[in-house]
Amino acid sequence: MAGNSFGSVFKLTSFGESHGKAVGMVLDGCPAGITLCEADIQVELNRRRPGQSTITTQRKEADEVQILSGVFEGLSLGTPIAVLIHNHDQESKDYSHLKDAFRPSHADFTYQEKYGHRDYRGGGRASARETVARVAAGAIAKKYLSLSTSIKTRAYVSSIAHVDLETKYTELNLDLIESNLVRCPDPEKAAAMIALIEESKAKGDSLGGIISCVIENCPIGLGEPVFDKLEAQLAKAMLSIPAVKGFSIGSGFEGTKLKGSEHNDAFEIKEGRVHTKTNHSGGIQGGISNGMDIYFEVAFKPTATIMQKQESIDSAWQEISLEAKGRHDPCVLPRAIPIVEAMANLVLADNLLLSKLSKL
Amino acid sequence: MAGNSFGSVFKLTSFGESHGKAVGMVLDGCPAGITLCEADIQVELNRRRPGQSTITTQRKEADEVQILSGVFEGLSLGTPIAVLIHNHDQESKDYSHLKDAFRPSHADFTYQEKYGHRDYRGGGRASARETVARVAAGAIAKKYLSLSTSIKTRAYVSSIAHVDLETKYTELNLDLIESNLVRCPDPEKAAAMIALIEESKAKGDSLGGIISCVIENCPIGLGEPVFDKLEAQLAKAMLSIPAVKGFSIGSGFEGTKLKGSEHNDAFEIKEGRVHTKTNHSGGIQGGISNGMDIYFEVAFKPTATIMQKQESIDSAWQEISLEAKGRHDPCVLPRAIPIVEAMANLVLADNLLLSKLSKL
């Protein structure tokens, strides 16, 4: 109820403030018998880790993962898997200037109002540091999916501000996603995006953009209509990521301009299975995966923390002037790629389990 | 788990196939002491009812609501409120031509695969008729909100295909929404939209578009981070509506093109309360309402049922030719307005209750 759990039968409960002792999660409902070790998780955390390149925050956190329970002799036990990532920087900085400040477009004001008490250090629970727990859980989901299906979930940056990839995913080489710092599979566009981010960073400003995600080889039958349609779960998953402002599946907002006769995906039999000639549906019909690629887009606003002086107010409702300290991401999208994938894989793992229950 | 419940503490469970005996829902967790009668629900059902105008389906359903439990002497009891809407047309038509057909961009194929058995009459559970239960529950949510807050939730059609309202909601007179058949508050644009829908209908084709929704006077503090952020819940609510392909909150996809220094919403004190000069956040920060207007948009694809011949396949994987029979909506948006509002009000009611639990 209180919002820190995700999933129904493959369910993670996340915890931790950005400058508390640790961030972590407990995953309940992971089936027994999955080969799993800390390295399986660490590899995904490394993709999210701060300080990994010139266009991310220069903050250094090792983000070393520790599995506390639920795994024995290299196999999951079917009992809760608790995972911990210690916060090493926690006491090294002075955050007293933020104690009473409400930073623009941050959660300071709303947390103060809702809870009456908040951890003001680095955003506390509202910090994007919280997403490290999601990536850890997502890594376990990915492992489970890899043992039960051929699902392949890949996200990439498709726009940074006005620099837009334009090319459809079907015409891209997704193996190039990790070949550059911004995680865009088109090397030329990637270079333009990186240049734009560096320019913005130099000005102390920030940028947003769009992440696209493709899920290949999804089995038919995932999703629980009517309220837990697969796209509805994905939408919730994505909008729960800090800084996300929009979600679209398949034809999305652009599809609203097509006529029904253009938009409908005609069925055909291809390579011995049911197929659609087009895929405006984005791989989901009636809330249930139809076996085609699942394709969705996620809009991220520009990072709220900027290295420029801003006017704001404090908790006594007095006007103040704020200037960010520390090292921040001028653009969150490159590091958000593993987060989008993690959330998608968590939705898939949960629904794969649920799909075992639909028929006698 | 199986997807037919919505909400956490103000929780509805919906049931019913489009051509079964009835569609309905049970609402558990509605507080005791709310004045409530069937007319409170009927008025919203009437806004969704088929046959209400020339641009909706000409099908006639009275959609008469019946409260079976949970209300006594005009007040809610705090016990489950069961609501029933009988399907009067249920046996009058012949659906045998759809028994084995998989209609393009419908849920026939995926339901067949997931469940192995389906009610093929009029889409069965996947029919938009299911949303009548949502509107009924939303009417109760609206009543509860009206007794506890000044919340005002209003949705309107902001585009049909390429006919786009363009004007921001702050410059529109939302009192005009119900003044025309398409439920667009700009009378000129509304006329253009209606003409476009009629033209499309004449060709046996269908149209999509965008619905915008504004929530005024939302109390500060609704939303349960980190996974149940208010925008995440709204996104799920909207993507669970049939035909929805996208959701955006505040600046949405367009906001990805702004710089942080442009996008941040500066705080100020105005009329004795905390206010933001701009509202790119769309009334939600850190997943919690901040007291500003909540603004979001919902993309609807063109109706899948069209009055044109289409090629498809059947359950034996044979090619077939399909032509729709009956009376269908050439564009679902006008009738989707009360559905969007209902889902929004359900999210708000649930979070209003939950917000009582956040502080000692």
Place this chain on the structure above:
Amino acid sequence: MAGNSFGSVFKLTSFGESHGKAVGMVLDGCPAGITLCEADIQVELNRRRPGQSTITTQRKEADEVQILSGVFEGLSLGTPIAVLIHNHDQESKDYSHLKDAFRPSHADFTYQEKYGHRDYRGGGRASARETVARVAAGAIAKKYLSLSTSIKTRAYVSSIAHVDLETKYTELNLDLIESNLVRCPDPEKAAAMIALIEESKAKGDSLGGIISCVIENCPIGLGEPVFDKLEAQLAKAMLSIPAVKGFSIGSGFEGTKLKGSEHNDAFEIKEGRVHTKTNHSGGIQGGISNGMDIYFEVAFKPTATIMQKQESIDSAWQEISLEAKGRHDPCVLPRAIPIVEAMANLVLADNLLLSKLSKL
């Protein structure tokens, strides 16, 4: 949250007041493909029906079941199964004498305090009439179990006041349970119990007793430790039945007097499967079924409604004198047999589904 749902993946939501229009339930999560019709439910409702014998209430209710959704052409659809039982007597009686009265050991006072508003007619939601919805859902659970397992759930009356069956279930012929009015498999004891109930009824008094329940052929592996141990779920299920004051599993309270060396159930291999020589565990070890018979007992207090004058208070805290009107059960146990079985079968069905998720 509000207490009207039971189960996790095989989940019923119950509704209805005793003198409202109807009592019913929605079952979500029942797998598709189960053969099901109204007669499957009616047969169980008939075992619970009032007026069935001289030792139950003489009230007449047909309790005719109606399936509204979720079943098509004789098979479950995997969509919610809504079931309705109309209350036919609802307006025939005068309950105004109870409007402000708090009947001793009833729920009048606590409902008034908790909800501030209550349906005083016949106990409203707190009436045992609510259990008709449980029996309907339990009938579907039983059907599902019969198609997937050889589970056989049988309850019987093992004591009425001081008349105690004494004999262990293993030495009884459980096929005799339905052979007499009180549902006790020992004909002589049954006769004594019936005589005792009739004597009590003649005096306008009421009796309690104990129901025993045996579940044969339960598959190994049901139950979800640590909090949802199978016995914990059964305990909750039983204590949720009106008038229940106690639950014991296996050796129960008597087992507390044994030494560990006497109480431990030694394993052996018998007829090609793992077996225990004794069954003090009652078929559950570590919260998980072990394949032996599950055995538990449920204590019912004497019916609170008696045909004698009682002193009490009213809602204005004034002393009043009360005398019951109408026709009531002098002892609820005979009619509670199908309720105990229904709740047990609901727990089993839910856990059978859940058990599909425990291993890769």
Place this chain on the structure above:
Amino acid sequence: MAGNSFGSVFKLTSFGESHGKAVGMVLDGCPAGITLCEADIQVELNRRRPGQSTITTQRKEADEVQILSGVFEGLSLGTPIAVLIHNHDQESKDYSHLKDAFRPSHADFTYQEKYGHRDYRGGGRASARETVARVAAGAIAKKYLSLSTSIKTRAYVSSIAHVDLETKYTELNLDLIESNLVRCPDPEKAAAMIALIEESKAKGDSLGGIISCVIENCPIGLGEPVFDKLEAQLAKAMLSIPAVKGFSIGSGFEGTKLKGSEHNDAFEIKEGRVHTKTNHSGGIQGGISNGMDIYFEVAFKPTATIMQKQESIDSAWQEISLEAKGRHDPCVLPRAIPIVEAMANLVLADNLLLSKLSKL
């Protein structure tokens, strides 16, 4: 779903195997603003700690608690409270003799069957060591209750094998509970119980017994009928504790022998509030607390681990001979007192929060 969470809005998720790195829990839904520190939890863990007296296991575990999140500057944040207790002994012993053994009346066999893979060291997840997480969560519940109500929850040992306290709790001085090793408020009976345990221990055998629990000053209105009646939740809570075989509330099993005219609790006005002359109901009517003392009893079987040779089987279904090693509790009841209280307080805290939602 997978059984490691307890509560609905005040919800703990527990994790940890007895010989893994740590045992712990995450508590989500604890309101913000509660004064809380590690000492509040440690004091309760110390009451449960092994090695505390001559009649408990001589195993030494410091059970030092660490709060990882959710508390800042001495106050709860409203965010998840993660609590860790490291297992210090984890690698010191040799458990290889248990690798393939199924110990009688333990969970070895059922865990193996359900999950296909288990941590055999000291019972793994099925070990009573898991209850340390419950006691930690219960301590936070107790703190919350102490700040919002005058609730006083006290459990005590009322029988060990045949040594039975007999005296009703109303005639006992509950302040004496902690005055002796066995936690029985009657010093003479306590001495007899201790002697019996020591005698049993000397023989390598074990004992069971009954724990009684009294909750004073419970507010009226806690409990969520019909399925989540307060007594149903308490029953589940208690039956989820390892070794528990029975639960009774108020008059319990004995009350089945009374007539309705004897059992009914007459209302009266006393000291300005509604009161009942007797309390056979045990403080709960219709599933909702009525303001009287809540009284219940919990039956514990004798400890399954005994220091005597036992015949059993192994995972290859071969007969083996087993002898326990290590240091075990000859009787779990003295150390179970804080566990029973913790579970009761968790139920109360959850229902106190829920009760805020019942009325407009």
